[in-house]
Amino acid sequence: MTFVALVDDHELLRTGLAAxxxxxxxxxxxxxxxxxxQFVEKIKTTKINPDIVLLDITMPQMDGYETSSWIKSNLPQTRVLVLSMLENDTAIIRMLKNGARGYILKDSKPKIFKDALDSIRDSGYYINDLVSNKLMHYINHEEVYDNDAMALSNLSENEITFLKWICTEKTYKEIADEMCLSPRTIDTYRDNLFKKLDVKTRVGLAIFAIKNGIVTI
Amino acid sequence: MTFVALVDDHELLRTGLAAxxxxxxxxxxxxxxxxxxQFVEKIKTTKINPDIVLLDITMPQMDGYETSSWIKSNLPQTRVLVLSMLENDTAIIRMLKNGARGYILKDSKPKIFKDALDSIRDSGYYINDLVSNKLMHYINHEEVYDNDAMALSNLSENEITFLKWICTEKTYKEIADEMCLSPRTIDTYRDNLFKKLDVKTRVGLAIFAIKNGIVTI
DNA sequence: ATGAAGCACCGTGTTTTCACCGTTTTATTA
DNA sequence: TAATAAAACGGTGAAAACACGGTGCTTCAT
Structure with a gap:
């Protein structure tokens, strides 16, 4: 018998999944x-030791990236299968780098689910087209992903906050007021982020922030 | 016995829901x-007549708004309960205007589900805080919602195309080139959209375009 | 203790964006 | 065909956004 844990903030989906x-x-x-x-707490307080964790990415408190890393270092025998709506390269590569053994979309058919679980139990991995395509692409364009994937973790708290304000209609001067910083500093934030994220305009920053879940719209 | 139909493009969620x-x-x-x-086809070809339709909004082919309208005029005794991730005012008001009897979020707890179904079966409606708040707000700010909901359908082809370009890093002059129009015309497009959509900056336009699925990121 | 790295800050100048005014052209229809 | 709406186009000026080249002040590892 293979024991499964479900980590997802959508209770309804979880109920259906469990059934x-x-x-x-x-x-x-x-x-x-x-x-x-909550998953980490339950692992610590109960003696439950799941073989497979079905893990969402976008969650409050502690997201899928962090959780997968934690599992990788604290429960090395536990395998993570990502279950997400996100189909973008960065998310997939990042989860794989954090130890995920497979990645399936939330709107997959039940058969896909069964296949993925079987495959992960038997071979340790579930390599579908989604994953293999990204992997192939990653091999050839590693720099791109490194830039992108690292970008997120290389951002300071202030830069993250700044990116949230970017997605509003406030001017940089107003953002400076909101963040209690000098307008010049805000200019520097912007210029640095332009370089880090390889974009050229405020719209580019906004799109990045949205794409990477820094703001939800 | 109350007969329920599920209309949602996420097969997994549907499976869970059904269970x-x-x-x-x-x-x-x-x-x-x-x-x-697909729902309309099944209604026509089979003789199934559901009492309640659990309806998603964002779907390919024919979305929830259209579907609810169709049900309203073709199956007047069938009641629609919206099941969506969208929490924004426009979506809720628009679905209610199209005949929905209730609106619950996809991450609701099972008990909420049971309550909603019971209430719609027994009283015809399920009025939760989400709905009543929006309704109250709507009473007092009807114009705003009318603007917003109508906005989408009031946009011209060119304006839609323009909104797609808005979400890039091109300047207005470059967008003018892409669309083979004078920069001045592009300025006018922007100014008109500022008024129509009640935003003040390009970022505002970009957010609107993304929110309303004009561009997918 | 020192040199690298990072953060907050500043000045100047150019380009783009935005606001507000108006004219010509095209299409529609009464 | 004259009236009318709309789409396309235009000028000007102020505000905001962007580019570039800096200064101090920490921190922190060598």
């Missing part, structure tokens, strides 16, 4: 959590 | 569809 997975021969859902933090 | 609803006393899922168009 489905429990209906699969040889699989049993033994834990559910709303986010990474 | 959950079938577990509720007195409810039975009698039809599932991937989108509005």
């Amino acid at each position: 489905m997975i429990n209906s699969f021969e040889g699989f049993k859902v033994v834990m559910e959590a709303n986010n990474g933090q | 959950m609803i079938n577990s509720f006393e007195g409810f039975k899922v009698v039809m599932e569809a991937n989108n509005g168009q």
